[in-house]
Amino acid sequence: MHELSDKEIIKSWELNAAPWNEAIENQSIESRKLLTNQAIVDAVLDQQPTSFWDLGCGEGWLTREIGSHGIKTLGTDVISDLLEIARRKDPLGNYELLAYEDLDSFSPKQNFDIICCNFSLIGKESVDHIFTHIASFLSAEGKFIIQTLHPKTASGDEDYVDGWRKGSWAGFSEDFCRPAPWYFRTIDSWKKLYRGNGFQLSDIREPIHPKTGLPASIIFLGERS
Numbered sequence: 079m080h081e082l083s084d085k086e087i088i089k090s091w092e093l094n095a096a097p098w099n100e101a102i103e104n105q106s107i108e109s110r111k112l113l114t115n116q117a118i119v120d121a122v123l124d125q126q127p128t129s130f131w132d133l134g135c136g137e138g139w140l141t142r143e144i145g146s147h148g149i150k151t152l153g154t155d156v157i158s159d160l161l162e163i164a165r166r167k168d169p170l171g172n173y174e175l176l177a178y179e180d181l182d183s184f185s186p187k188q189n190f191d192i193i194c195c196n197f198s199l200i201g202k203e204s205v206d207h208i209f210t211h212i213a214s215f216l217s218a219e220g221k222f223i224i225q226t227l228h229p230k231t232a233s234g235d236e237d238y239v240d241g242w243r244k245g246s247w248a249g250f251s252e253d254f255c256r257p258a259p260w261y262f263r264t265i266d267s268w269k270k271l272y273r274g275n276g277f278q279l280s281d282i283r284e285p286i287h288p289k290t291g292l293p294a295s296i297i298f299l300g301e302r303s
């Protein structure tokens with residue numbers, strides 16, 4: 079078994095950039111097509127930002143979508159193959175290679191009204207590291223928005239406690255390999271991450287899957303307290 083670590087997450091994404099891009103292009107993740115894409119776009123646009131940073135942008139669909147509303151955008155990711163695709167799809171866009179682990183030495187040209195992680199917070203230390211530094215990149219009224227798997231539904235049959243879980247590409251194409259492990263956090267732990275790092279939560283949204291009646295994701299909107 080591969081180790082359960084933040085490094086292994088990056089290794090996995092290095093290997094799966096091409097099938098991930100294909101999955102996004104073919105809209106093959108049903109919950110994204112049905113509701114979670116629109117849910118995160120709405121959560122961002124509701125704030126009426128003028129600037130937006132998509133942290134862990136992947137092939138950049140959300141950066142492009144928000145940019146299409148005339149909002150200044152930055153997309154960053156640690157996987158160079160994904161960034162290459164993002165730049166190809168959006169030649170005038172602003173994309174930079176950046177690992178969460180290097181956030182403390184990053185100097186963007188400006189602060190942001192919204193910093194957003196859409197299903198891109200997977201690990202443990204890397205996520206803790208983001209929370210330690212992210213407030214310094216926000217404008218005065220800026221918000222840090224996270225969409226992630228809903229802990230209640232993602233927990234499955236395992237105990238509802240924080241901890242590393244083995245990854246799976248179940249439901250994805252056979253082109254995917256070496257699934258990334260992920261660090262499970264309860265709803266309470268996500269709240270503590272925000273509150274323990276100088277944020278208050280202005281909203282929590284739970285988009286309900288129209289087919290299952292269960293929350294497909296959870297969206298946290300945090301602002302500096």
Ligand SMILES: C[S@@+](CC[C@H](N)C(=O)[O-])C[C@H]1O[C@@H](n2cnc3c(N)ncnc32)[C@H](O)[C@@H]1O
Binds near residue numbers: 133
């Ligand atoms: C599930 S994808 C989501 C991509 C995009 N946000 C979207 O909504 O399609 C997770 C993304 O997180 C990025 N990621 C994971 N760990 C990272 C790290 N330590 N630093 C930067 N990006 C990371 C991956 O490279 C991948 O693009």
